[in-house]
Amino acid sequence: MGREILLVEDEESLNRAVSLKLTKEGYMVYSALSVREAEALWYRHEIILVICDIELPDGSGLDFCAKLRRESDVLFLFLTAMSGENDIMKGYRMGADDYITKPFYLPALISKVNAMMKRFSGAEEPDMIVSGSIALLLSEQRVKKNGEYLNLTAKEYKLLAFFMQNPMRILTKNQLLDAIWDIDGNFVDENTLAVNIRRLREKIEDDPSRPAYIKSVRGLGYLFEKNADGERSTVKG
Secondary structure: OOOEEEEEOOOHHHHHHHHHHHHHOOOEEEEEOOHHHHHHHHHHOOOOEEEEOOEEOOEEHHHHHHHHHHHOOOEEEEEEOOOOHHHHHHHHHOOOOEEEEOOOOHHHHHHHHHHHHHHHHOOOOOOEEEEOOEEEEOOOOEEEEOOEEOOOOHHHHHHHHHHHHOOOOEEOHHHHHHHHOOOOOOOOOHHHHHHHHHHHHHHHOOOOOOOOOEEEEOOOEEEEOOOOOOOOOEEEO
16 A cells, blocks of 8 residues: 655644654655645655645645545545634535644544555554553553553553554654654653653553563663563454
8 A cells, every 4th residue: 555645734843743753654745835836746646645734825725625636536634723614514525534623633643644544445443452461442542451441641541552553662762752742832851751651650560660561771762562471462453
């Protein structure tokens, strides 16, 4: 399956942030700040998904969507501050597949993009990831240990989800900060990260002082041990 995405967003800082996050997720991102740039990129590349703002400096994302709909069945996701019901319905009438409003969490956008791409490819999205006694319930956005629900904060859940989706990999502090940073600009520093990891360990580890799951790698970052209980990690659909 192709992984080419066209991002059309005239706010440069937001464009960079979304482009960087999507690139880290393994997508090929072509970035445009205007309708004119977007049209040029559209005709040069095999785009699978378009993420587009509605209000652009040289035109409307609605018109751009309608134009592409006359030419293709490309996936189309509106990204905009226009959140009124009439605006949303107009976007769908123009041919949009989905809609996300500003401000938004980057992980929420990524989840939506991943789901759209998986539906397009026909791949089933896993519902649960299990490592030892820990079960990450993706559809519920909750976690169980030994069959009992854990009381995790939103940031703790995001961290654990990122760890369990990237097992046996050394994850740097910057990668982890990026995973829990949100688009509203709520700053997350290294101290906040350390506090969240400590609290997460207290909830998932049998002995937080000697963690079996979330292990520190001196000078590099952290690693999630997927076989902490000696059992094989599984992904269940």
